[in-house]
Amino acid sequence: MTTELTAPPLAPRGAARAGRETIYRHTVVVRITHWINVLVISLLLMSGLNILNAHPRLYWGQFGADFDKPWIEAPGLRRPDGQLEGVLRLGGRQFTTTGFLGVSKGADGADLIQGVPSWATLPSERNLAVARRWHFFLAWLFVINGAVYLLIGLINGHFRRDVALTRADVRPGNICRNILDHIFLRHPVGEEAKRYNVLQKATYLIVIFALLPAMVATGLTMSPGFDAVAPWLLNLFGGRQSARSIHFICANLIVLFVIVHVVEVLLAGVWNELRSMITGRYVIKTERGA
């Protein structure tokens, strides 16, 4: 169970190919929790966007409502000619976003005033009560799934062995070389391919130990019941409306991570990467050009 990235090579199935080696890369816990996360985070995001549509304005501070100044909002406006116009207001600027933000087509094809479009929300129609039921059900799944992943990762040494930054990782030379490797899409081979590189590690550390926990903590800060249990959360995030804004920003950062993650998977070899997250087996090249 404790064999992971640094595991000895498995006996190759079928004909062994020169210059290649199959390793056991992801434990069953990592694989199962990963795919549960794919489903749960996707649906959390979509139900969250439906909830956002109930009030697509975000504020800083303890309070914030219609008469207070949002730092971002996506309203729908009616132009003098009667046409609906969707806009995004951010940082004192206004961008026309009709069709995407502010105004977009509903299920029946008619223009609707809604913060984000129906295709991005769960359920696709505007339904705050149902969206909340989805969101909180999924949040429990997310927390339980995450707790299992964290607990096992701590117990079996996954974080310490595979994700923690080493002295060698953080040498400036290594970091620079890694950045260049990423820019030139140079993928590691041999022993190096058996480990996460420094940029991977840093990214995973931020996502696992900062972004995802921040989603849970800011989510709880929006709960009036939980605020009575843990009022320090209001101090930590600067108020319920700040927590709501940070919840939104972190969700966007998670989407950004997923985009980069999927692009990297595509670049590194989608079949090999997918297989390693399904069966655990990952093929590495033992030398460049192999």
Next chain:
Amino acid sequence: MTGRLLSRRGLIGVGAAGAGGLLLSGCDRLSASPSFQKFIGHGEDLTFHAQRLLLAGQPLAREFKASDISPIFKSNGTSHPESDDYDALAKDGFSDWKLAVEGLVGRPMQFGLADLKAMPSRTQITRHDCVEGWSAIGGWTGVPLAHILRTVGVSPKARFVVFRCADDLEASLDGSGLYYESIDLFDAFHPQTILAYAMNGAPLAIPHGAPLRLRVERQLGYKQAKYVMKVQLVDRLDNIASGRGGYWEDRGYEWYAGI
């Protein structure tokens, strides 16, 4: 080999797109399925029980300073009940208005505004959180509900306190749109649960629920019933209106609004 990989890749692509599409239409179907909604509603049950466990010591909701009060407190839902009876009461500054407290109580009683104002009062500056996501901070003064409940005496059979309101949010002809709310005794006896007759130091204005509104801090805005006319102690909620314990609850929202 390349061909096989490509077809595999193609398959994965088609599979992923197909799975995505199925997921979306599937989720909408699940959102419309009462049995599935009931199933994911267990998440809310879990939240309720988890919060009750954490709130067992009855901690207070945060109270703010006067300088933290929202410049404009948004009036949501009804801003003026459309009824002649209500207007007649409002015309005289609610001097003829009486709060009836009845149901599973020792002595059903009625209280006028002056009676309530003569009772012990509590003032609290708290945050009001709408289920939609916005918040406003306001100062509330009123009678602790616990005081009223002790005055009338709560029957051991009583489990919930129901608040009957003057506003008909749906403008229904049969009264099925009349606003009502309910809380259990755990929240009813919380020190911050008050029936407020003043807001930010002034008599409660009509847009905010005059003459009396419920403040049940630690829950969302739709629990903060405005225009309260009657308080009923009951042992069950399923025989009131659509049976889910409140106007918005009957329309799909959760009875426990602590999150």
